[in-house]
Amino acid sequence: MTIDLVVHCSKVHVYDGWCETASREGDHSPKNRSEGLLHSGDRCLAVVTGSKCEFLGLMECVRVNTRIRFILLEGLRTSWPICMGYFPIGLAFGVLGQKAGLNPFQIGMMSLLVFAGSSQFIAVSMLSSGAEVMSIAMTTFVINLRHFLMSSSLVVYLQQAGWKFLSAFAYGITDESFAVNMTRFRANEWGKYRALAVNQWANAAWVASTVIGGMGGEFIPAGSFGIDYALSAMFIALLVFQLRGRIYVMTALLAGVLAVALALLIPGNSYVVLASLLAATAGFALKKYAQKKKGIHV
Amino acid sequence: MSETSYLLVVLSMGVVTYVPRWFPLFFLAQRRLPMWLIEWLDLIPAAILSALIFPDLFTANDPRQLELFQIKSLVAVPTLLFSLKTKSLGGTVVVGMSLYWVAGKLMG
Known part of the structure; x- marks a missing residue:
């Protein structure tokens, strides 16, 4: 079990068995209630471990010195499948950008400011065909609207976080980081800073791979070692982690079938949002119906 | 430009x-989010993941067409079984990639 942070127990907010926010002993101002404020040698009253807050009596904080390194390493250990999966896609994007007449700096700038793969591909092909700024922005908006749903889902685990943290965290919400962080949060073994580290490692891999692609990535053989399948395999595993009962399996199956049907009917990627909304609502209705009918929990 | x-x-x-x-x-x-919203949002990750994976595995081409049996979807079966058995994220990624690579060599 890893020790996340050492905190004053009375200030620990417990949310669904998950401890969050802390303050130094004697420090009661609400604005200072965040993980990062502890320093080595601060005297604290409890430790927060993965899922529970333990009272240990007055003790010294000793983990703090290594906290940043610990957070970055944990983030890397968790995000490597994303980073690996991004590489072939990022290289391909860089090559496409280069062919459309963009230099590596311009490619990197788009990856840094937008950080959303599929919309970047579409934007570059729209740029090559001479589309207007307005229509590129509208298309990007529609493609990336699905993050709204992911962000709403993540917020359950980020209650009490400050606006600065949330504004930084929002930047890194992608299909992949959402899925990985959600799984770890769900297992009660995750903290917001490690989630942020996952976002930023993935971001670094994305920016780096697109820039490398823009510098001549076509020399790297496509399809090496099945790396093109990294993200698909990762999503399969993450879906398995989400299936914690019959209602999740039914919701997932319904979403999958709906998504395929909608993907065949409507061009673009609005099928993700539509299928997810419909399936989650149907799953929710089914759960309520079953609870009412039999008085049992599905 | x-x-x-x-x-x-x-x-x-x-x-x-x-x-x-x-x-x-x-x-x-x-x-404070209302309970029904939390319960509904609880189903969103499973739904989104499925909605992302299924079309990726079972459709191909542009415009998209139904393609139930292709390397991607066939490799997904042992990958899924491995994941169910081991619950390992890293292992599943490595196994999926290896199988996809081998299948590509054999069938492509």
Whole structure:
């Protein structure tokens, strides 16, 4: 079990068995209630471990010195499948950008400011065909609207976080980081800073791979070692982690079938949002119906 | 295309992408969410993951066509079984990639 942070127990907010926010002993101002404020040698009253807050009596904080390194390493250990999966896609994007007449700096700038793969591909092909700024922005908006749903889902685990943290965290919400962080949060073994580290490692891999692609990535053989399948395999595993009962399996199956049907009917990627909304609502209705009918929990 | 108009494109893309990511976090984080919303949101990750994976595995081409049996979907079966058995994220990624690589060599 890893020790996340050492905190004053009375200030620990417990949310669904998950401890969050802390303050130094004697420090009661609400604005200072965040993980990062502890320093080595601060005297604290409890430790927060993965899922529970333990009272240990007055003790010294000793983990703090290594906290940043610990957070970055944990983030890397968790995000490597994303980073690996991004590489072939990022290289391909860089090559496409280069062919459309963009230099590596311009490619990197788009990856840094937008950080959303599929919309970047579409934007570059729209740029090559001479589309207007307005229509590129509208298309990007529609493609990336699905993050709204992911962000709403993540917020359950980020209650009490400050606006600065949330504004930084929002930047890194992608299909992949959402899925990985959600799984770890769900297992009660995750903290917001490690989630942020996952976002930023993935971001670094994305920016780096697109820039490398823009510098001549076509020399790297496509399809090496099945790396093109990294993200698909990762999503399969993450879906398995989400299936914690019959209602999740039914919701997932319904979403999958709906998504395929909608993907065949409507061009673009609005099928993700539509299928997810419909399936989650149907799953929710089914759960309520079953609870009412039999008085049992599905 | 000029440097400034490219910058304008990228900036506007950045803004319209960032806002939907930021809005729910910013406006819901300090609120007590109603129980029904939490329960509904609880089903969203499974739904989104499925909605992302299924079309990826079972459709191909542009415009998309139904393609139930292709390397991607066939490799998904042992990958899924491995994942169910081991519950290992890293292992599943490595196994999936290896199988896809081998299948590509054999069938492609």
